[in-house]
Each structure stands twice: as C-alpha cells, then as structure tokens.
Amino acid sequence: MLTLDPGSLSHRERYFLLIGSIVPRPIAFVSTVSGNGTTNVAPFSYFNGISSTPPLLSVAIGSRDGNPKDSWRNIEETGEFVVNIVHEGIFEKMVAASADFPPDISEFDETGLTPVPSERVTPPRVKESPIQLECVLHKLVKLGDPATPTALVIGEIVLAHVRNELYLEHGHIDPEGLRAIGRMGRQDYVRTRDRFERKRPRS
Numbered sequence: 002m003l004t005l006d007p008g009s010l011s012h013r014e015r016y017f018l019l020i021g022s023i024v025p026r027p028i029a030f031v032s033t034v035s036g037n038g039t040t041n042v043a044p045f046s047y048f049n050g051i052s053s054t055p056p057l058l059s060v061a062i063g064s065r066d067g068n069p070k071d072s073w074r075n076i077e078e079t080g081e082f083v084v085n086i087v088h089e090g091i092f093e094k095m096v097a098a099s100a101d102f103p104p105d106i107s108e109f110d111e112t113g114l115t116p117v118p119s120e121r122v123t124p125p126r127v128k129e130s131p132i133q134l135e136c137v138l139h140k141l142v143k144l145g146d147p148a149t150p151t152a153l154v155i156g157e158i159v160l161a162h163v164r165n166e167l168y169l170e171h172g173h174i175d176p177e178g179l180r181a182i183g184r185m186g187r188q189d190y191v192r193t194r195d196r197f198e199r200k201r202p203r204s
C-alpha cells in the first residue's frame with residue numbers, strides 16, 4: 002500500500018488522486034446567465050446530491066488563473082442556475098462546452114445546444130438534456146487558497162423537468178432510457194448500461 006500525504010503532492014498529483022479515486026462521478030451540465038445577459042453552459046463533475054428534503058445538490062467550481070470560472074461568477078451574480086443531466090446523446094457537445102471560451106461568448110452558440118426558457122429561474126435549460134433541474138443558490142462556500150479558490154455551490158432544486166418516458170411508476174427514473182454518462186480519471190468516461198440490482202437487507 003502507498004501512503005500519500007496530500008500536502009506533499011503537487012496540485013496535479015492531488016487532482017489525479019481525487020479524480021481517479023472518486024469514480025464514477027455524475028456530470029452537472031450547468032447553465033447560467035451573466036449579469037449582462039450572456040448565457041453560459043459548462044460541465045462539472047465535482048457534483049452530487051446532498052439531501053432530498055429539502056432538495057439540495059452541490060457543484061464545486063474552481064478558478065482559472067486565480068479568478069472564478071464564468072459559471073461561478075454568474076451564479077454569484079444572479080443566485081440561479083440549472084443543472085442539466087448529461088446523457089449519451091449530448092456527450093460530444095458537453096465536451097465541446099468545456100473549452101475555455103471568453104465570458105462574452107455563449108457556449109449555446111458554440112455547441113449548437115438549444116436554450117429553452119426556465120420557469121422559475123432566469124438561466125435557460127438545455128433542451129437536449131433529458132432531465133433539467135432549476136436551482137436557486139442556497140449557499141456558496143469559498144474554499145482553499147485565495148490563489149486557486151474553489152466555490153462549493155449548494156443549490157436548492159425549485160423545479161425539475163423530466164422527459165415523460167423516463168418518469169416511471171412511483172416516481173422512479175428509468176436508468177435505461179436516461180443513458181447517463183459519468184466521469185472517471187484521466188480523460189475517461191463511463192456509460193451507465195451495466196447495472197445490477199441488490200435489495201438492502203431488512204434489518
């Protein structure tokens with residue numbers, strides 16, 4: 002067994018340790034809008050659900066050259082965002098949207114994804130995504146060194162849009178139809194087609 006003290010690793014080695022060990026990670030394709038109205042959509046895999054009641058989720062957004070990434074800045078400015086779930090059909094467009102575009106360029110225009118108006122928040126949803134979660138900012142916690150800060154963004158889901166055919170009895174989501182994509186280490190991804198069922202013990 003190797004014993005690794007994160008403090009003695011380089012930034013890259015810490016990054017590789019986390020993204021290779023905590024796998025697979027879901028991908029939040031986050032749409033936002035800036036104070037001057039430019040739309041933005043970018044993927045984040047430091048993403049998870051936190052609680053069902055209230056319906057909270059978290060997305061951790063880093064910085065670029067010490068400055069908040071556009072999505073972080075937009076969420077801080079407007080207090081709103083939409084998490085669009087990534088499935089196989091929009092995988093390539095999600096990857097394209099992760100490029101470093103200047104703040105005045107909309108990734109919707111660059112990728113050809115279709116913005117559709119949200120109902121409770123200002124940022125548009127991604128039409129091609131099978132599940133879209135409209136969120137208001139619950140809390141933004143700034144973490145880490147001021148030279149390379151990260152924002153832990155906690156959002157409350159105020160409205161969910163789910164494609165009809167994916168919404169099954171009792172409110173279950175059809176995983177086969179959803180075809181979600183997950184992120185692994187390096188540049189690797191996983192499909193979610195290899196699943197198995199195992200009931201929890203009763204006591």
Ligand SMILES: Cc1cc2nc3c(=O)[nH]c(=O)nc-3n(C[C@H](O)[C@H](O)[C@H](O)COP(=O)(O)O)c2cc1C
Pocket residue numbers: 028041042043044045046047048061062063064070071072073095096098099100101102184
């Ligand atoms: C699958 C995937 C997952 C990513 N996850 C994160 C993440 O969790 N946090 C982060 O800061 N950047 C992450 N990135 C990089 C951002 O998407 C990238 O920096 C993007 O340009 C940010 O856009 P923005 O400046 O418009 O917010 C990820 C990229 C990809 C392709």
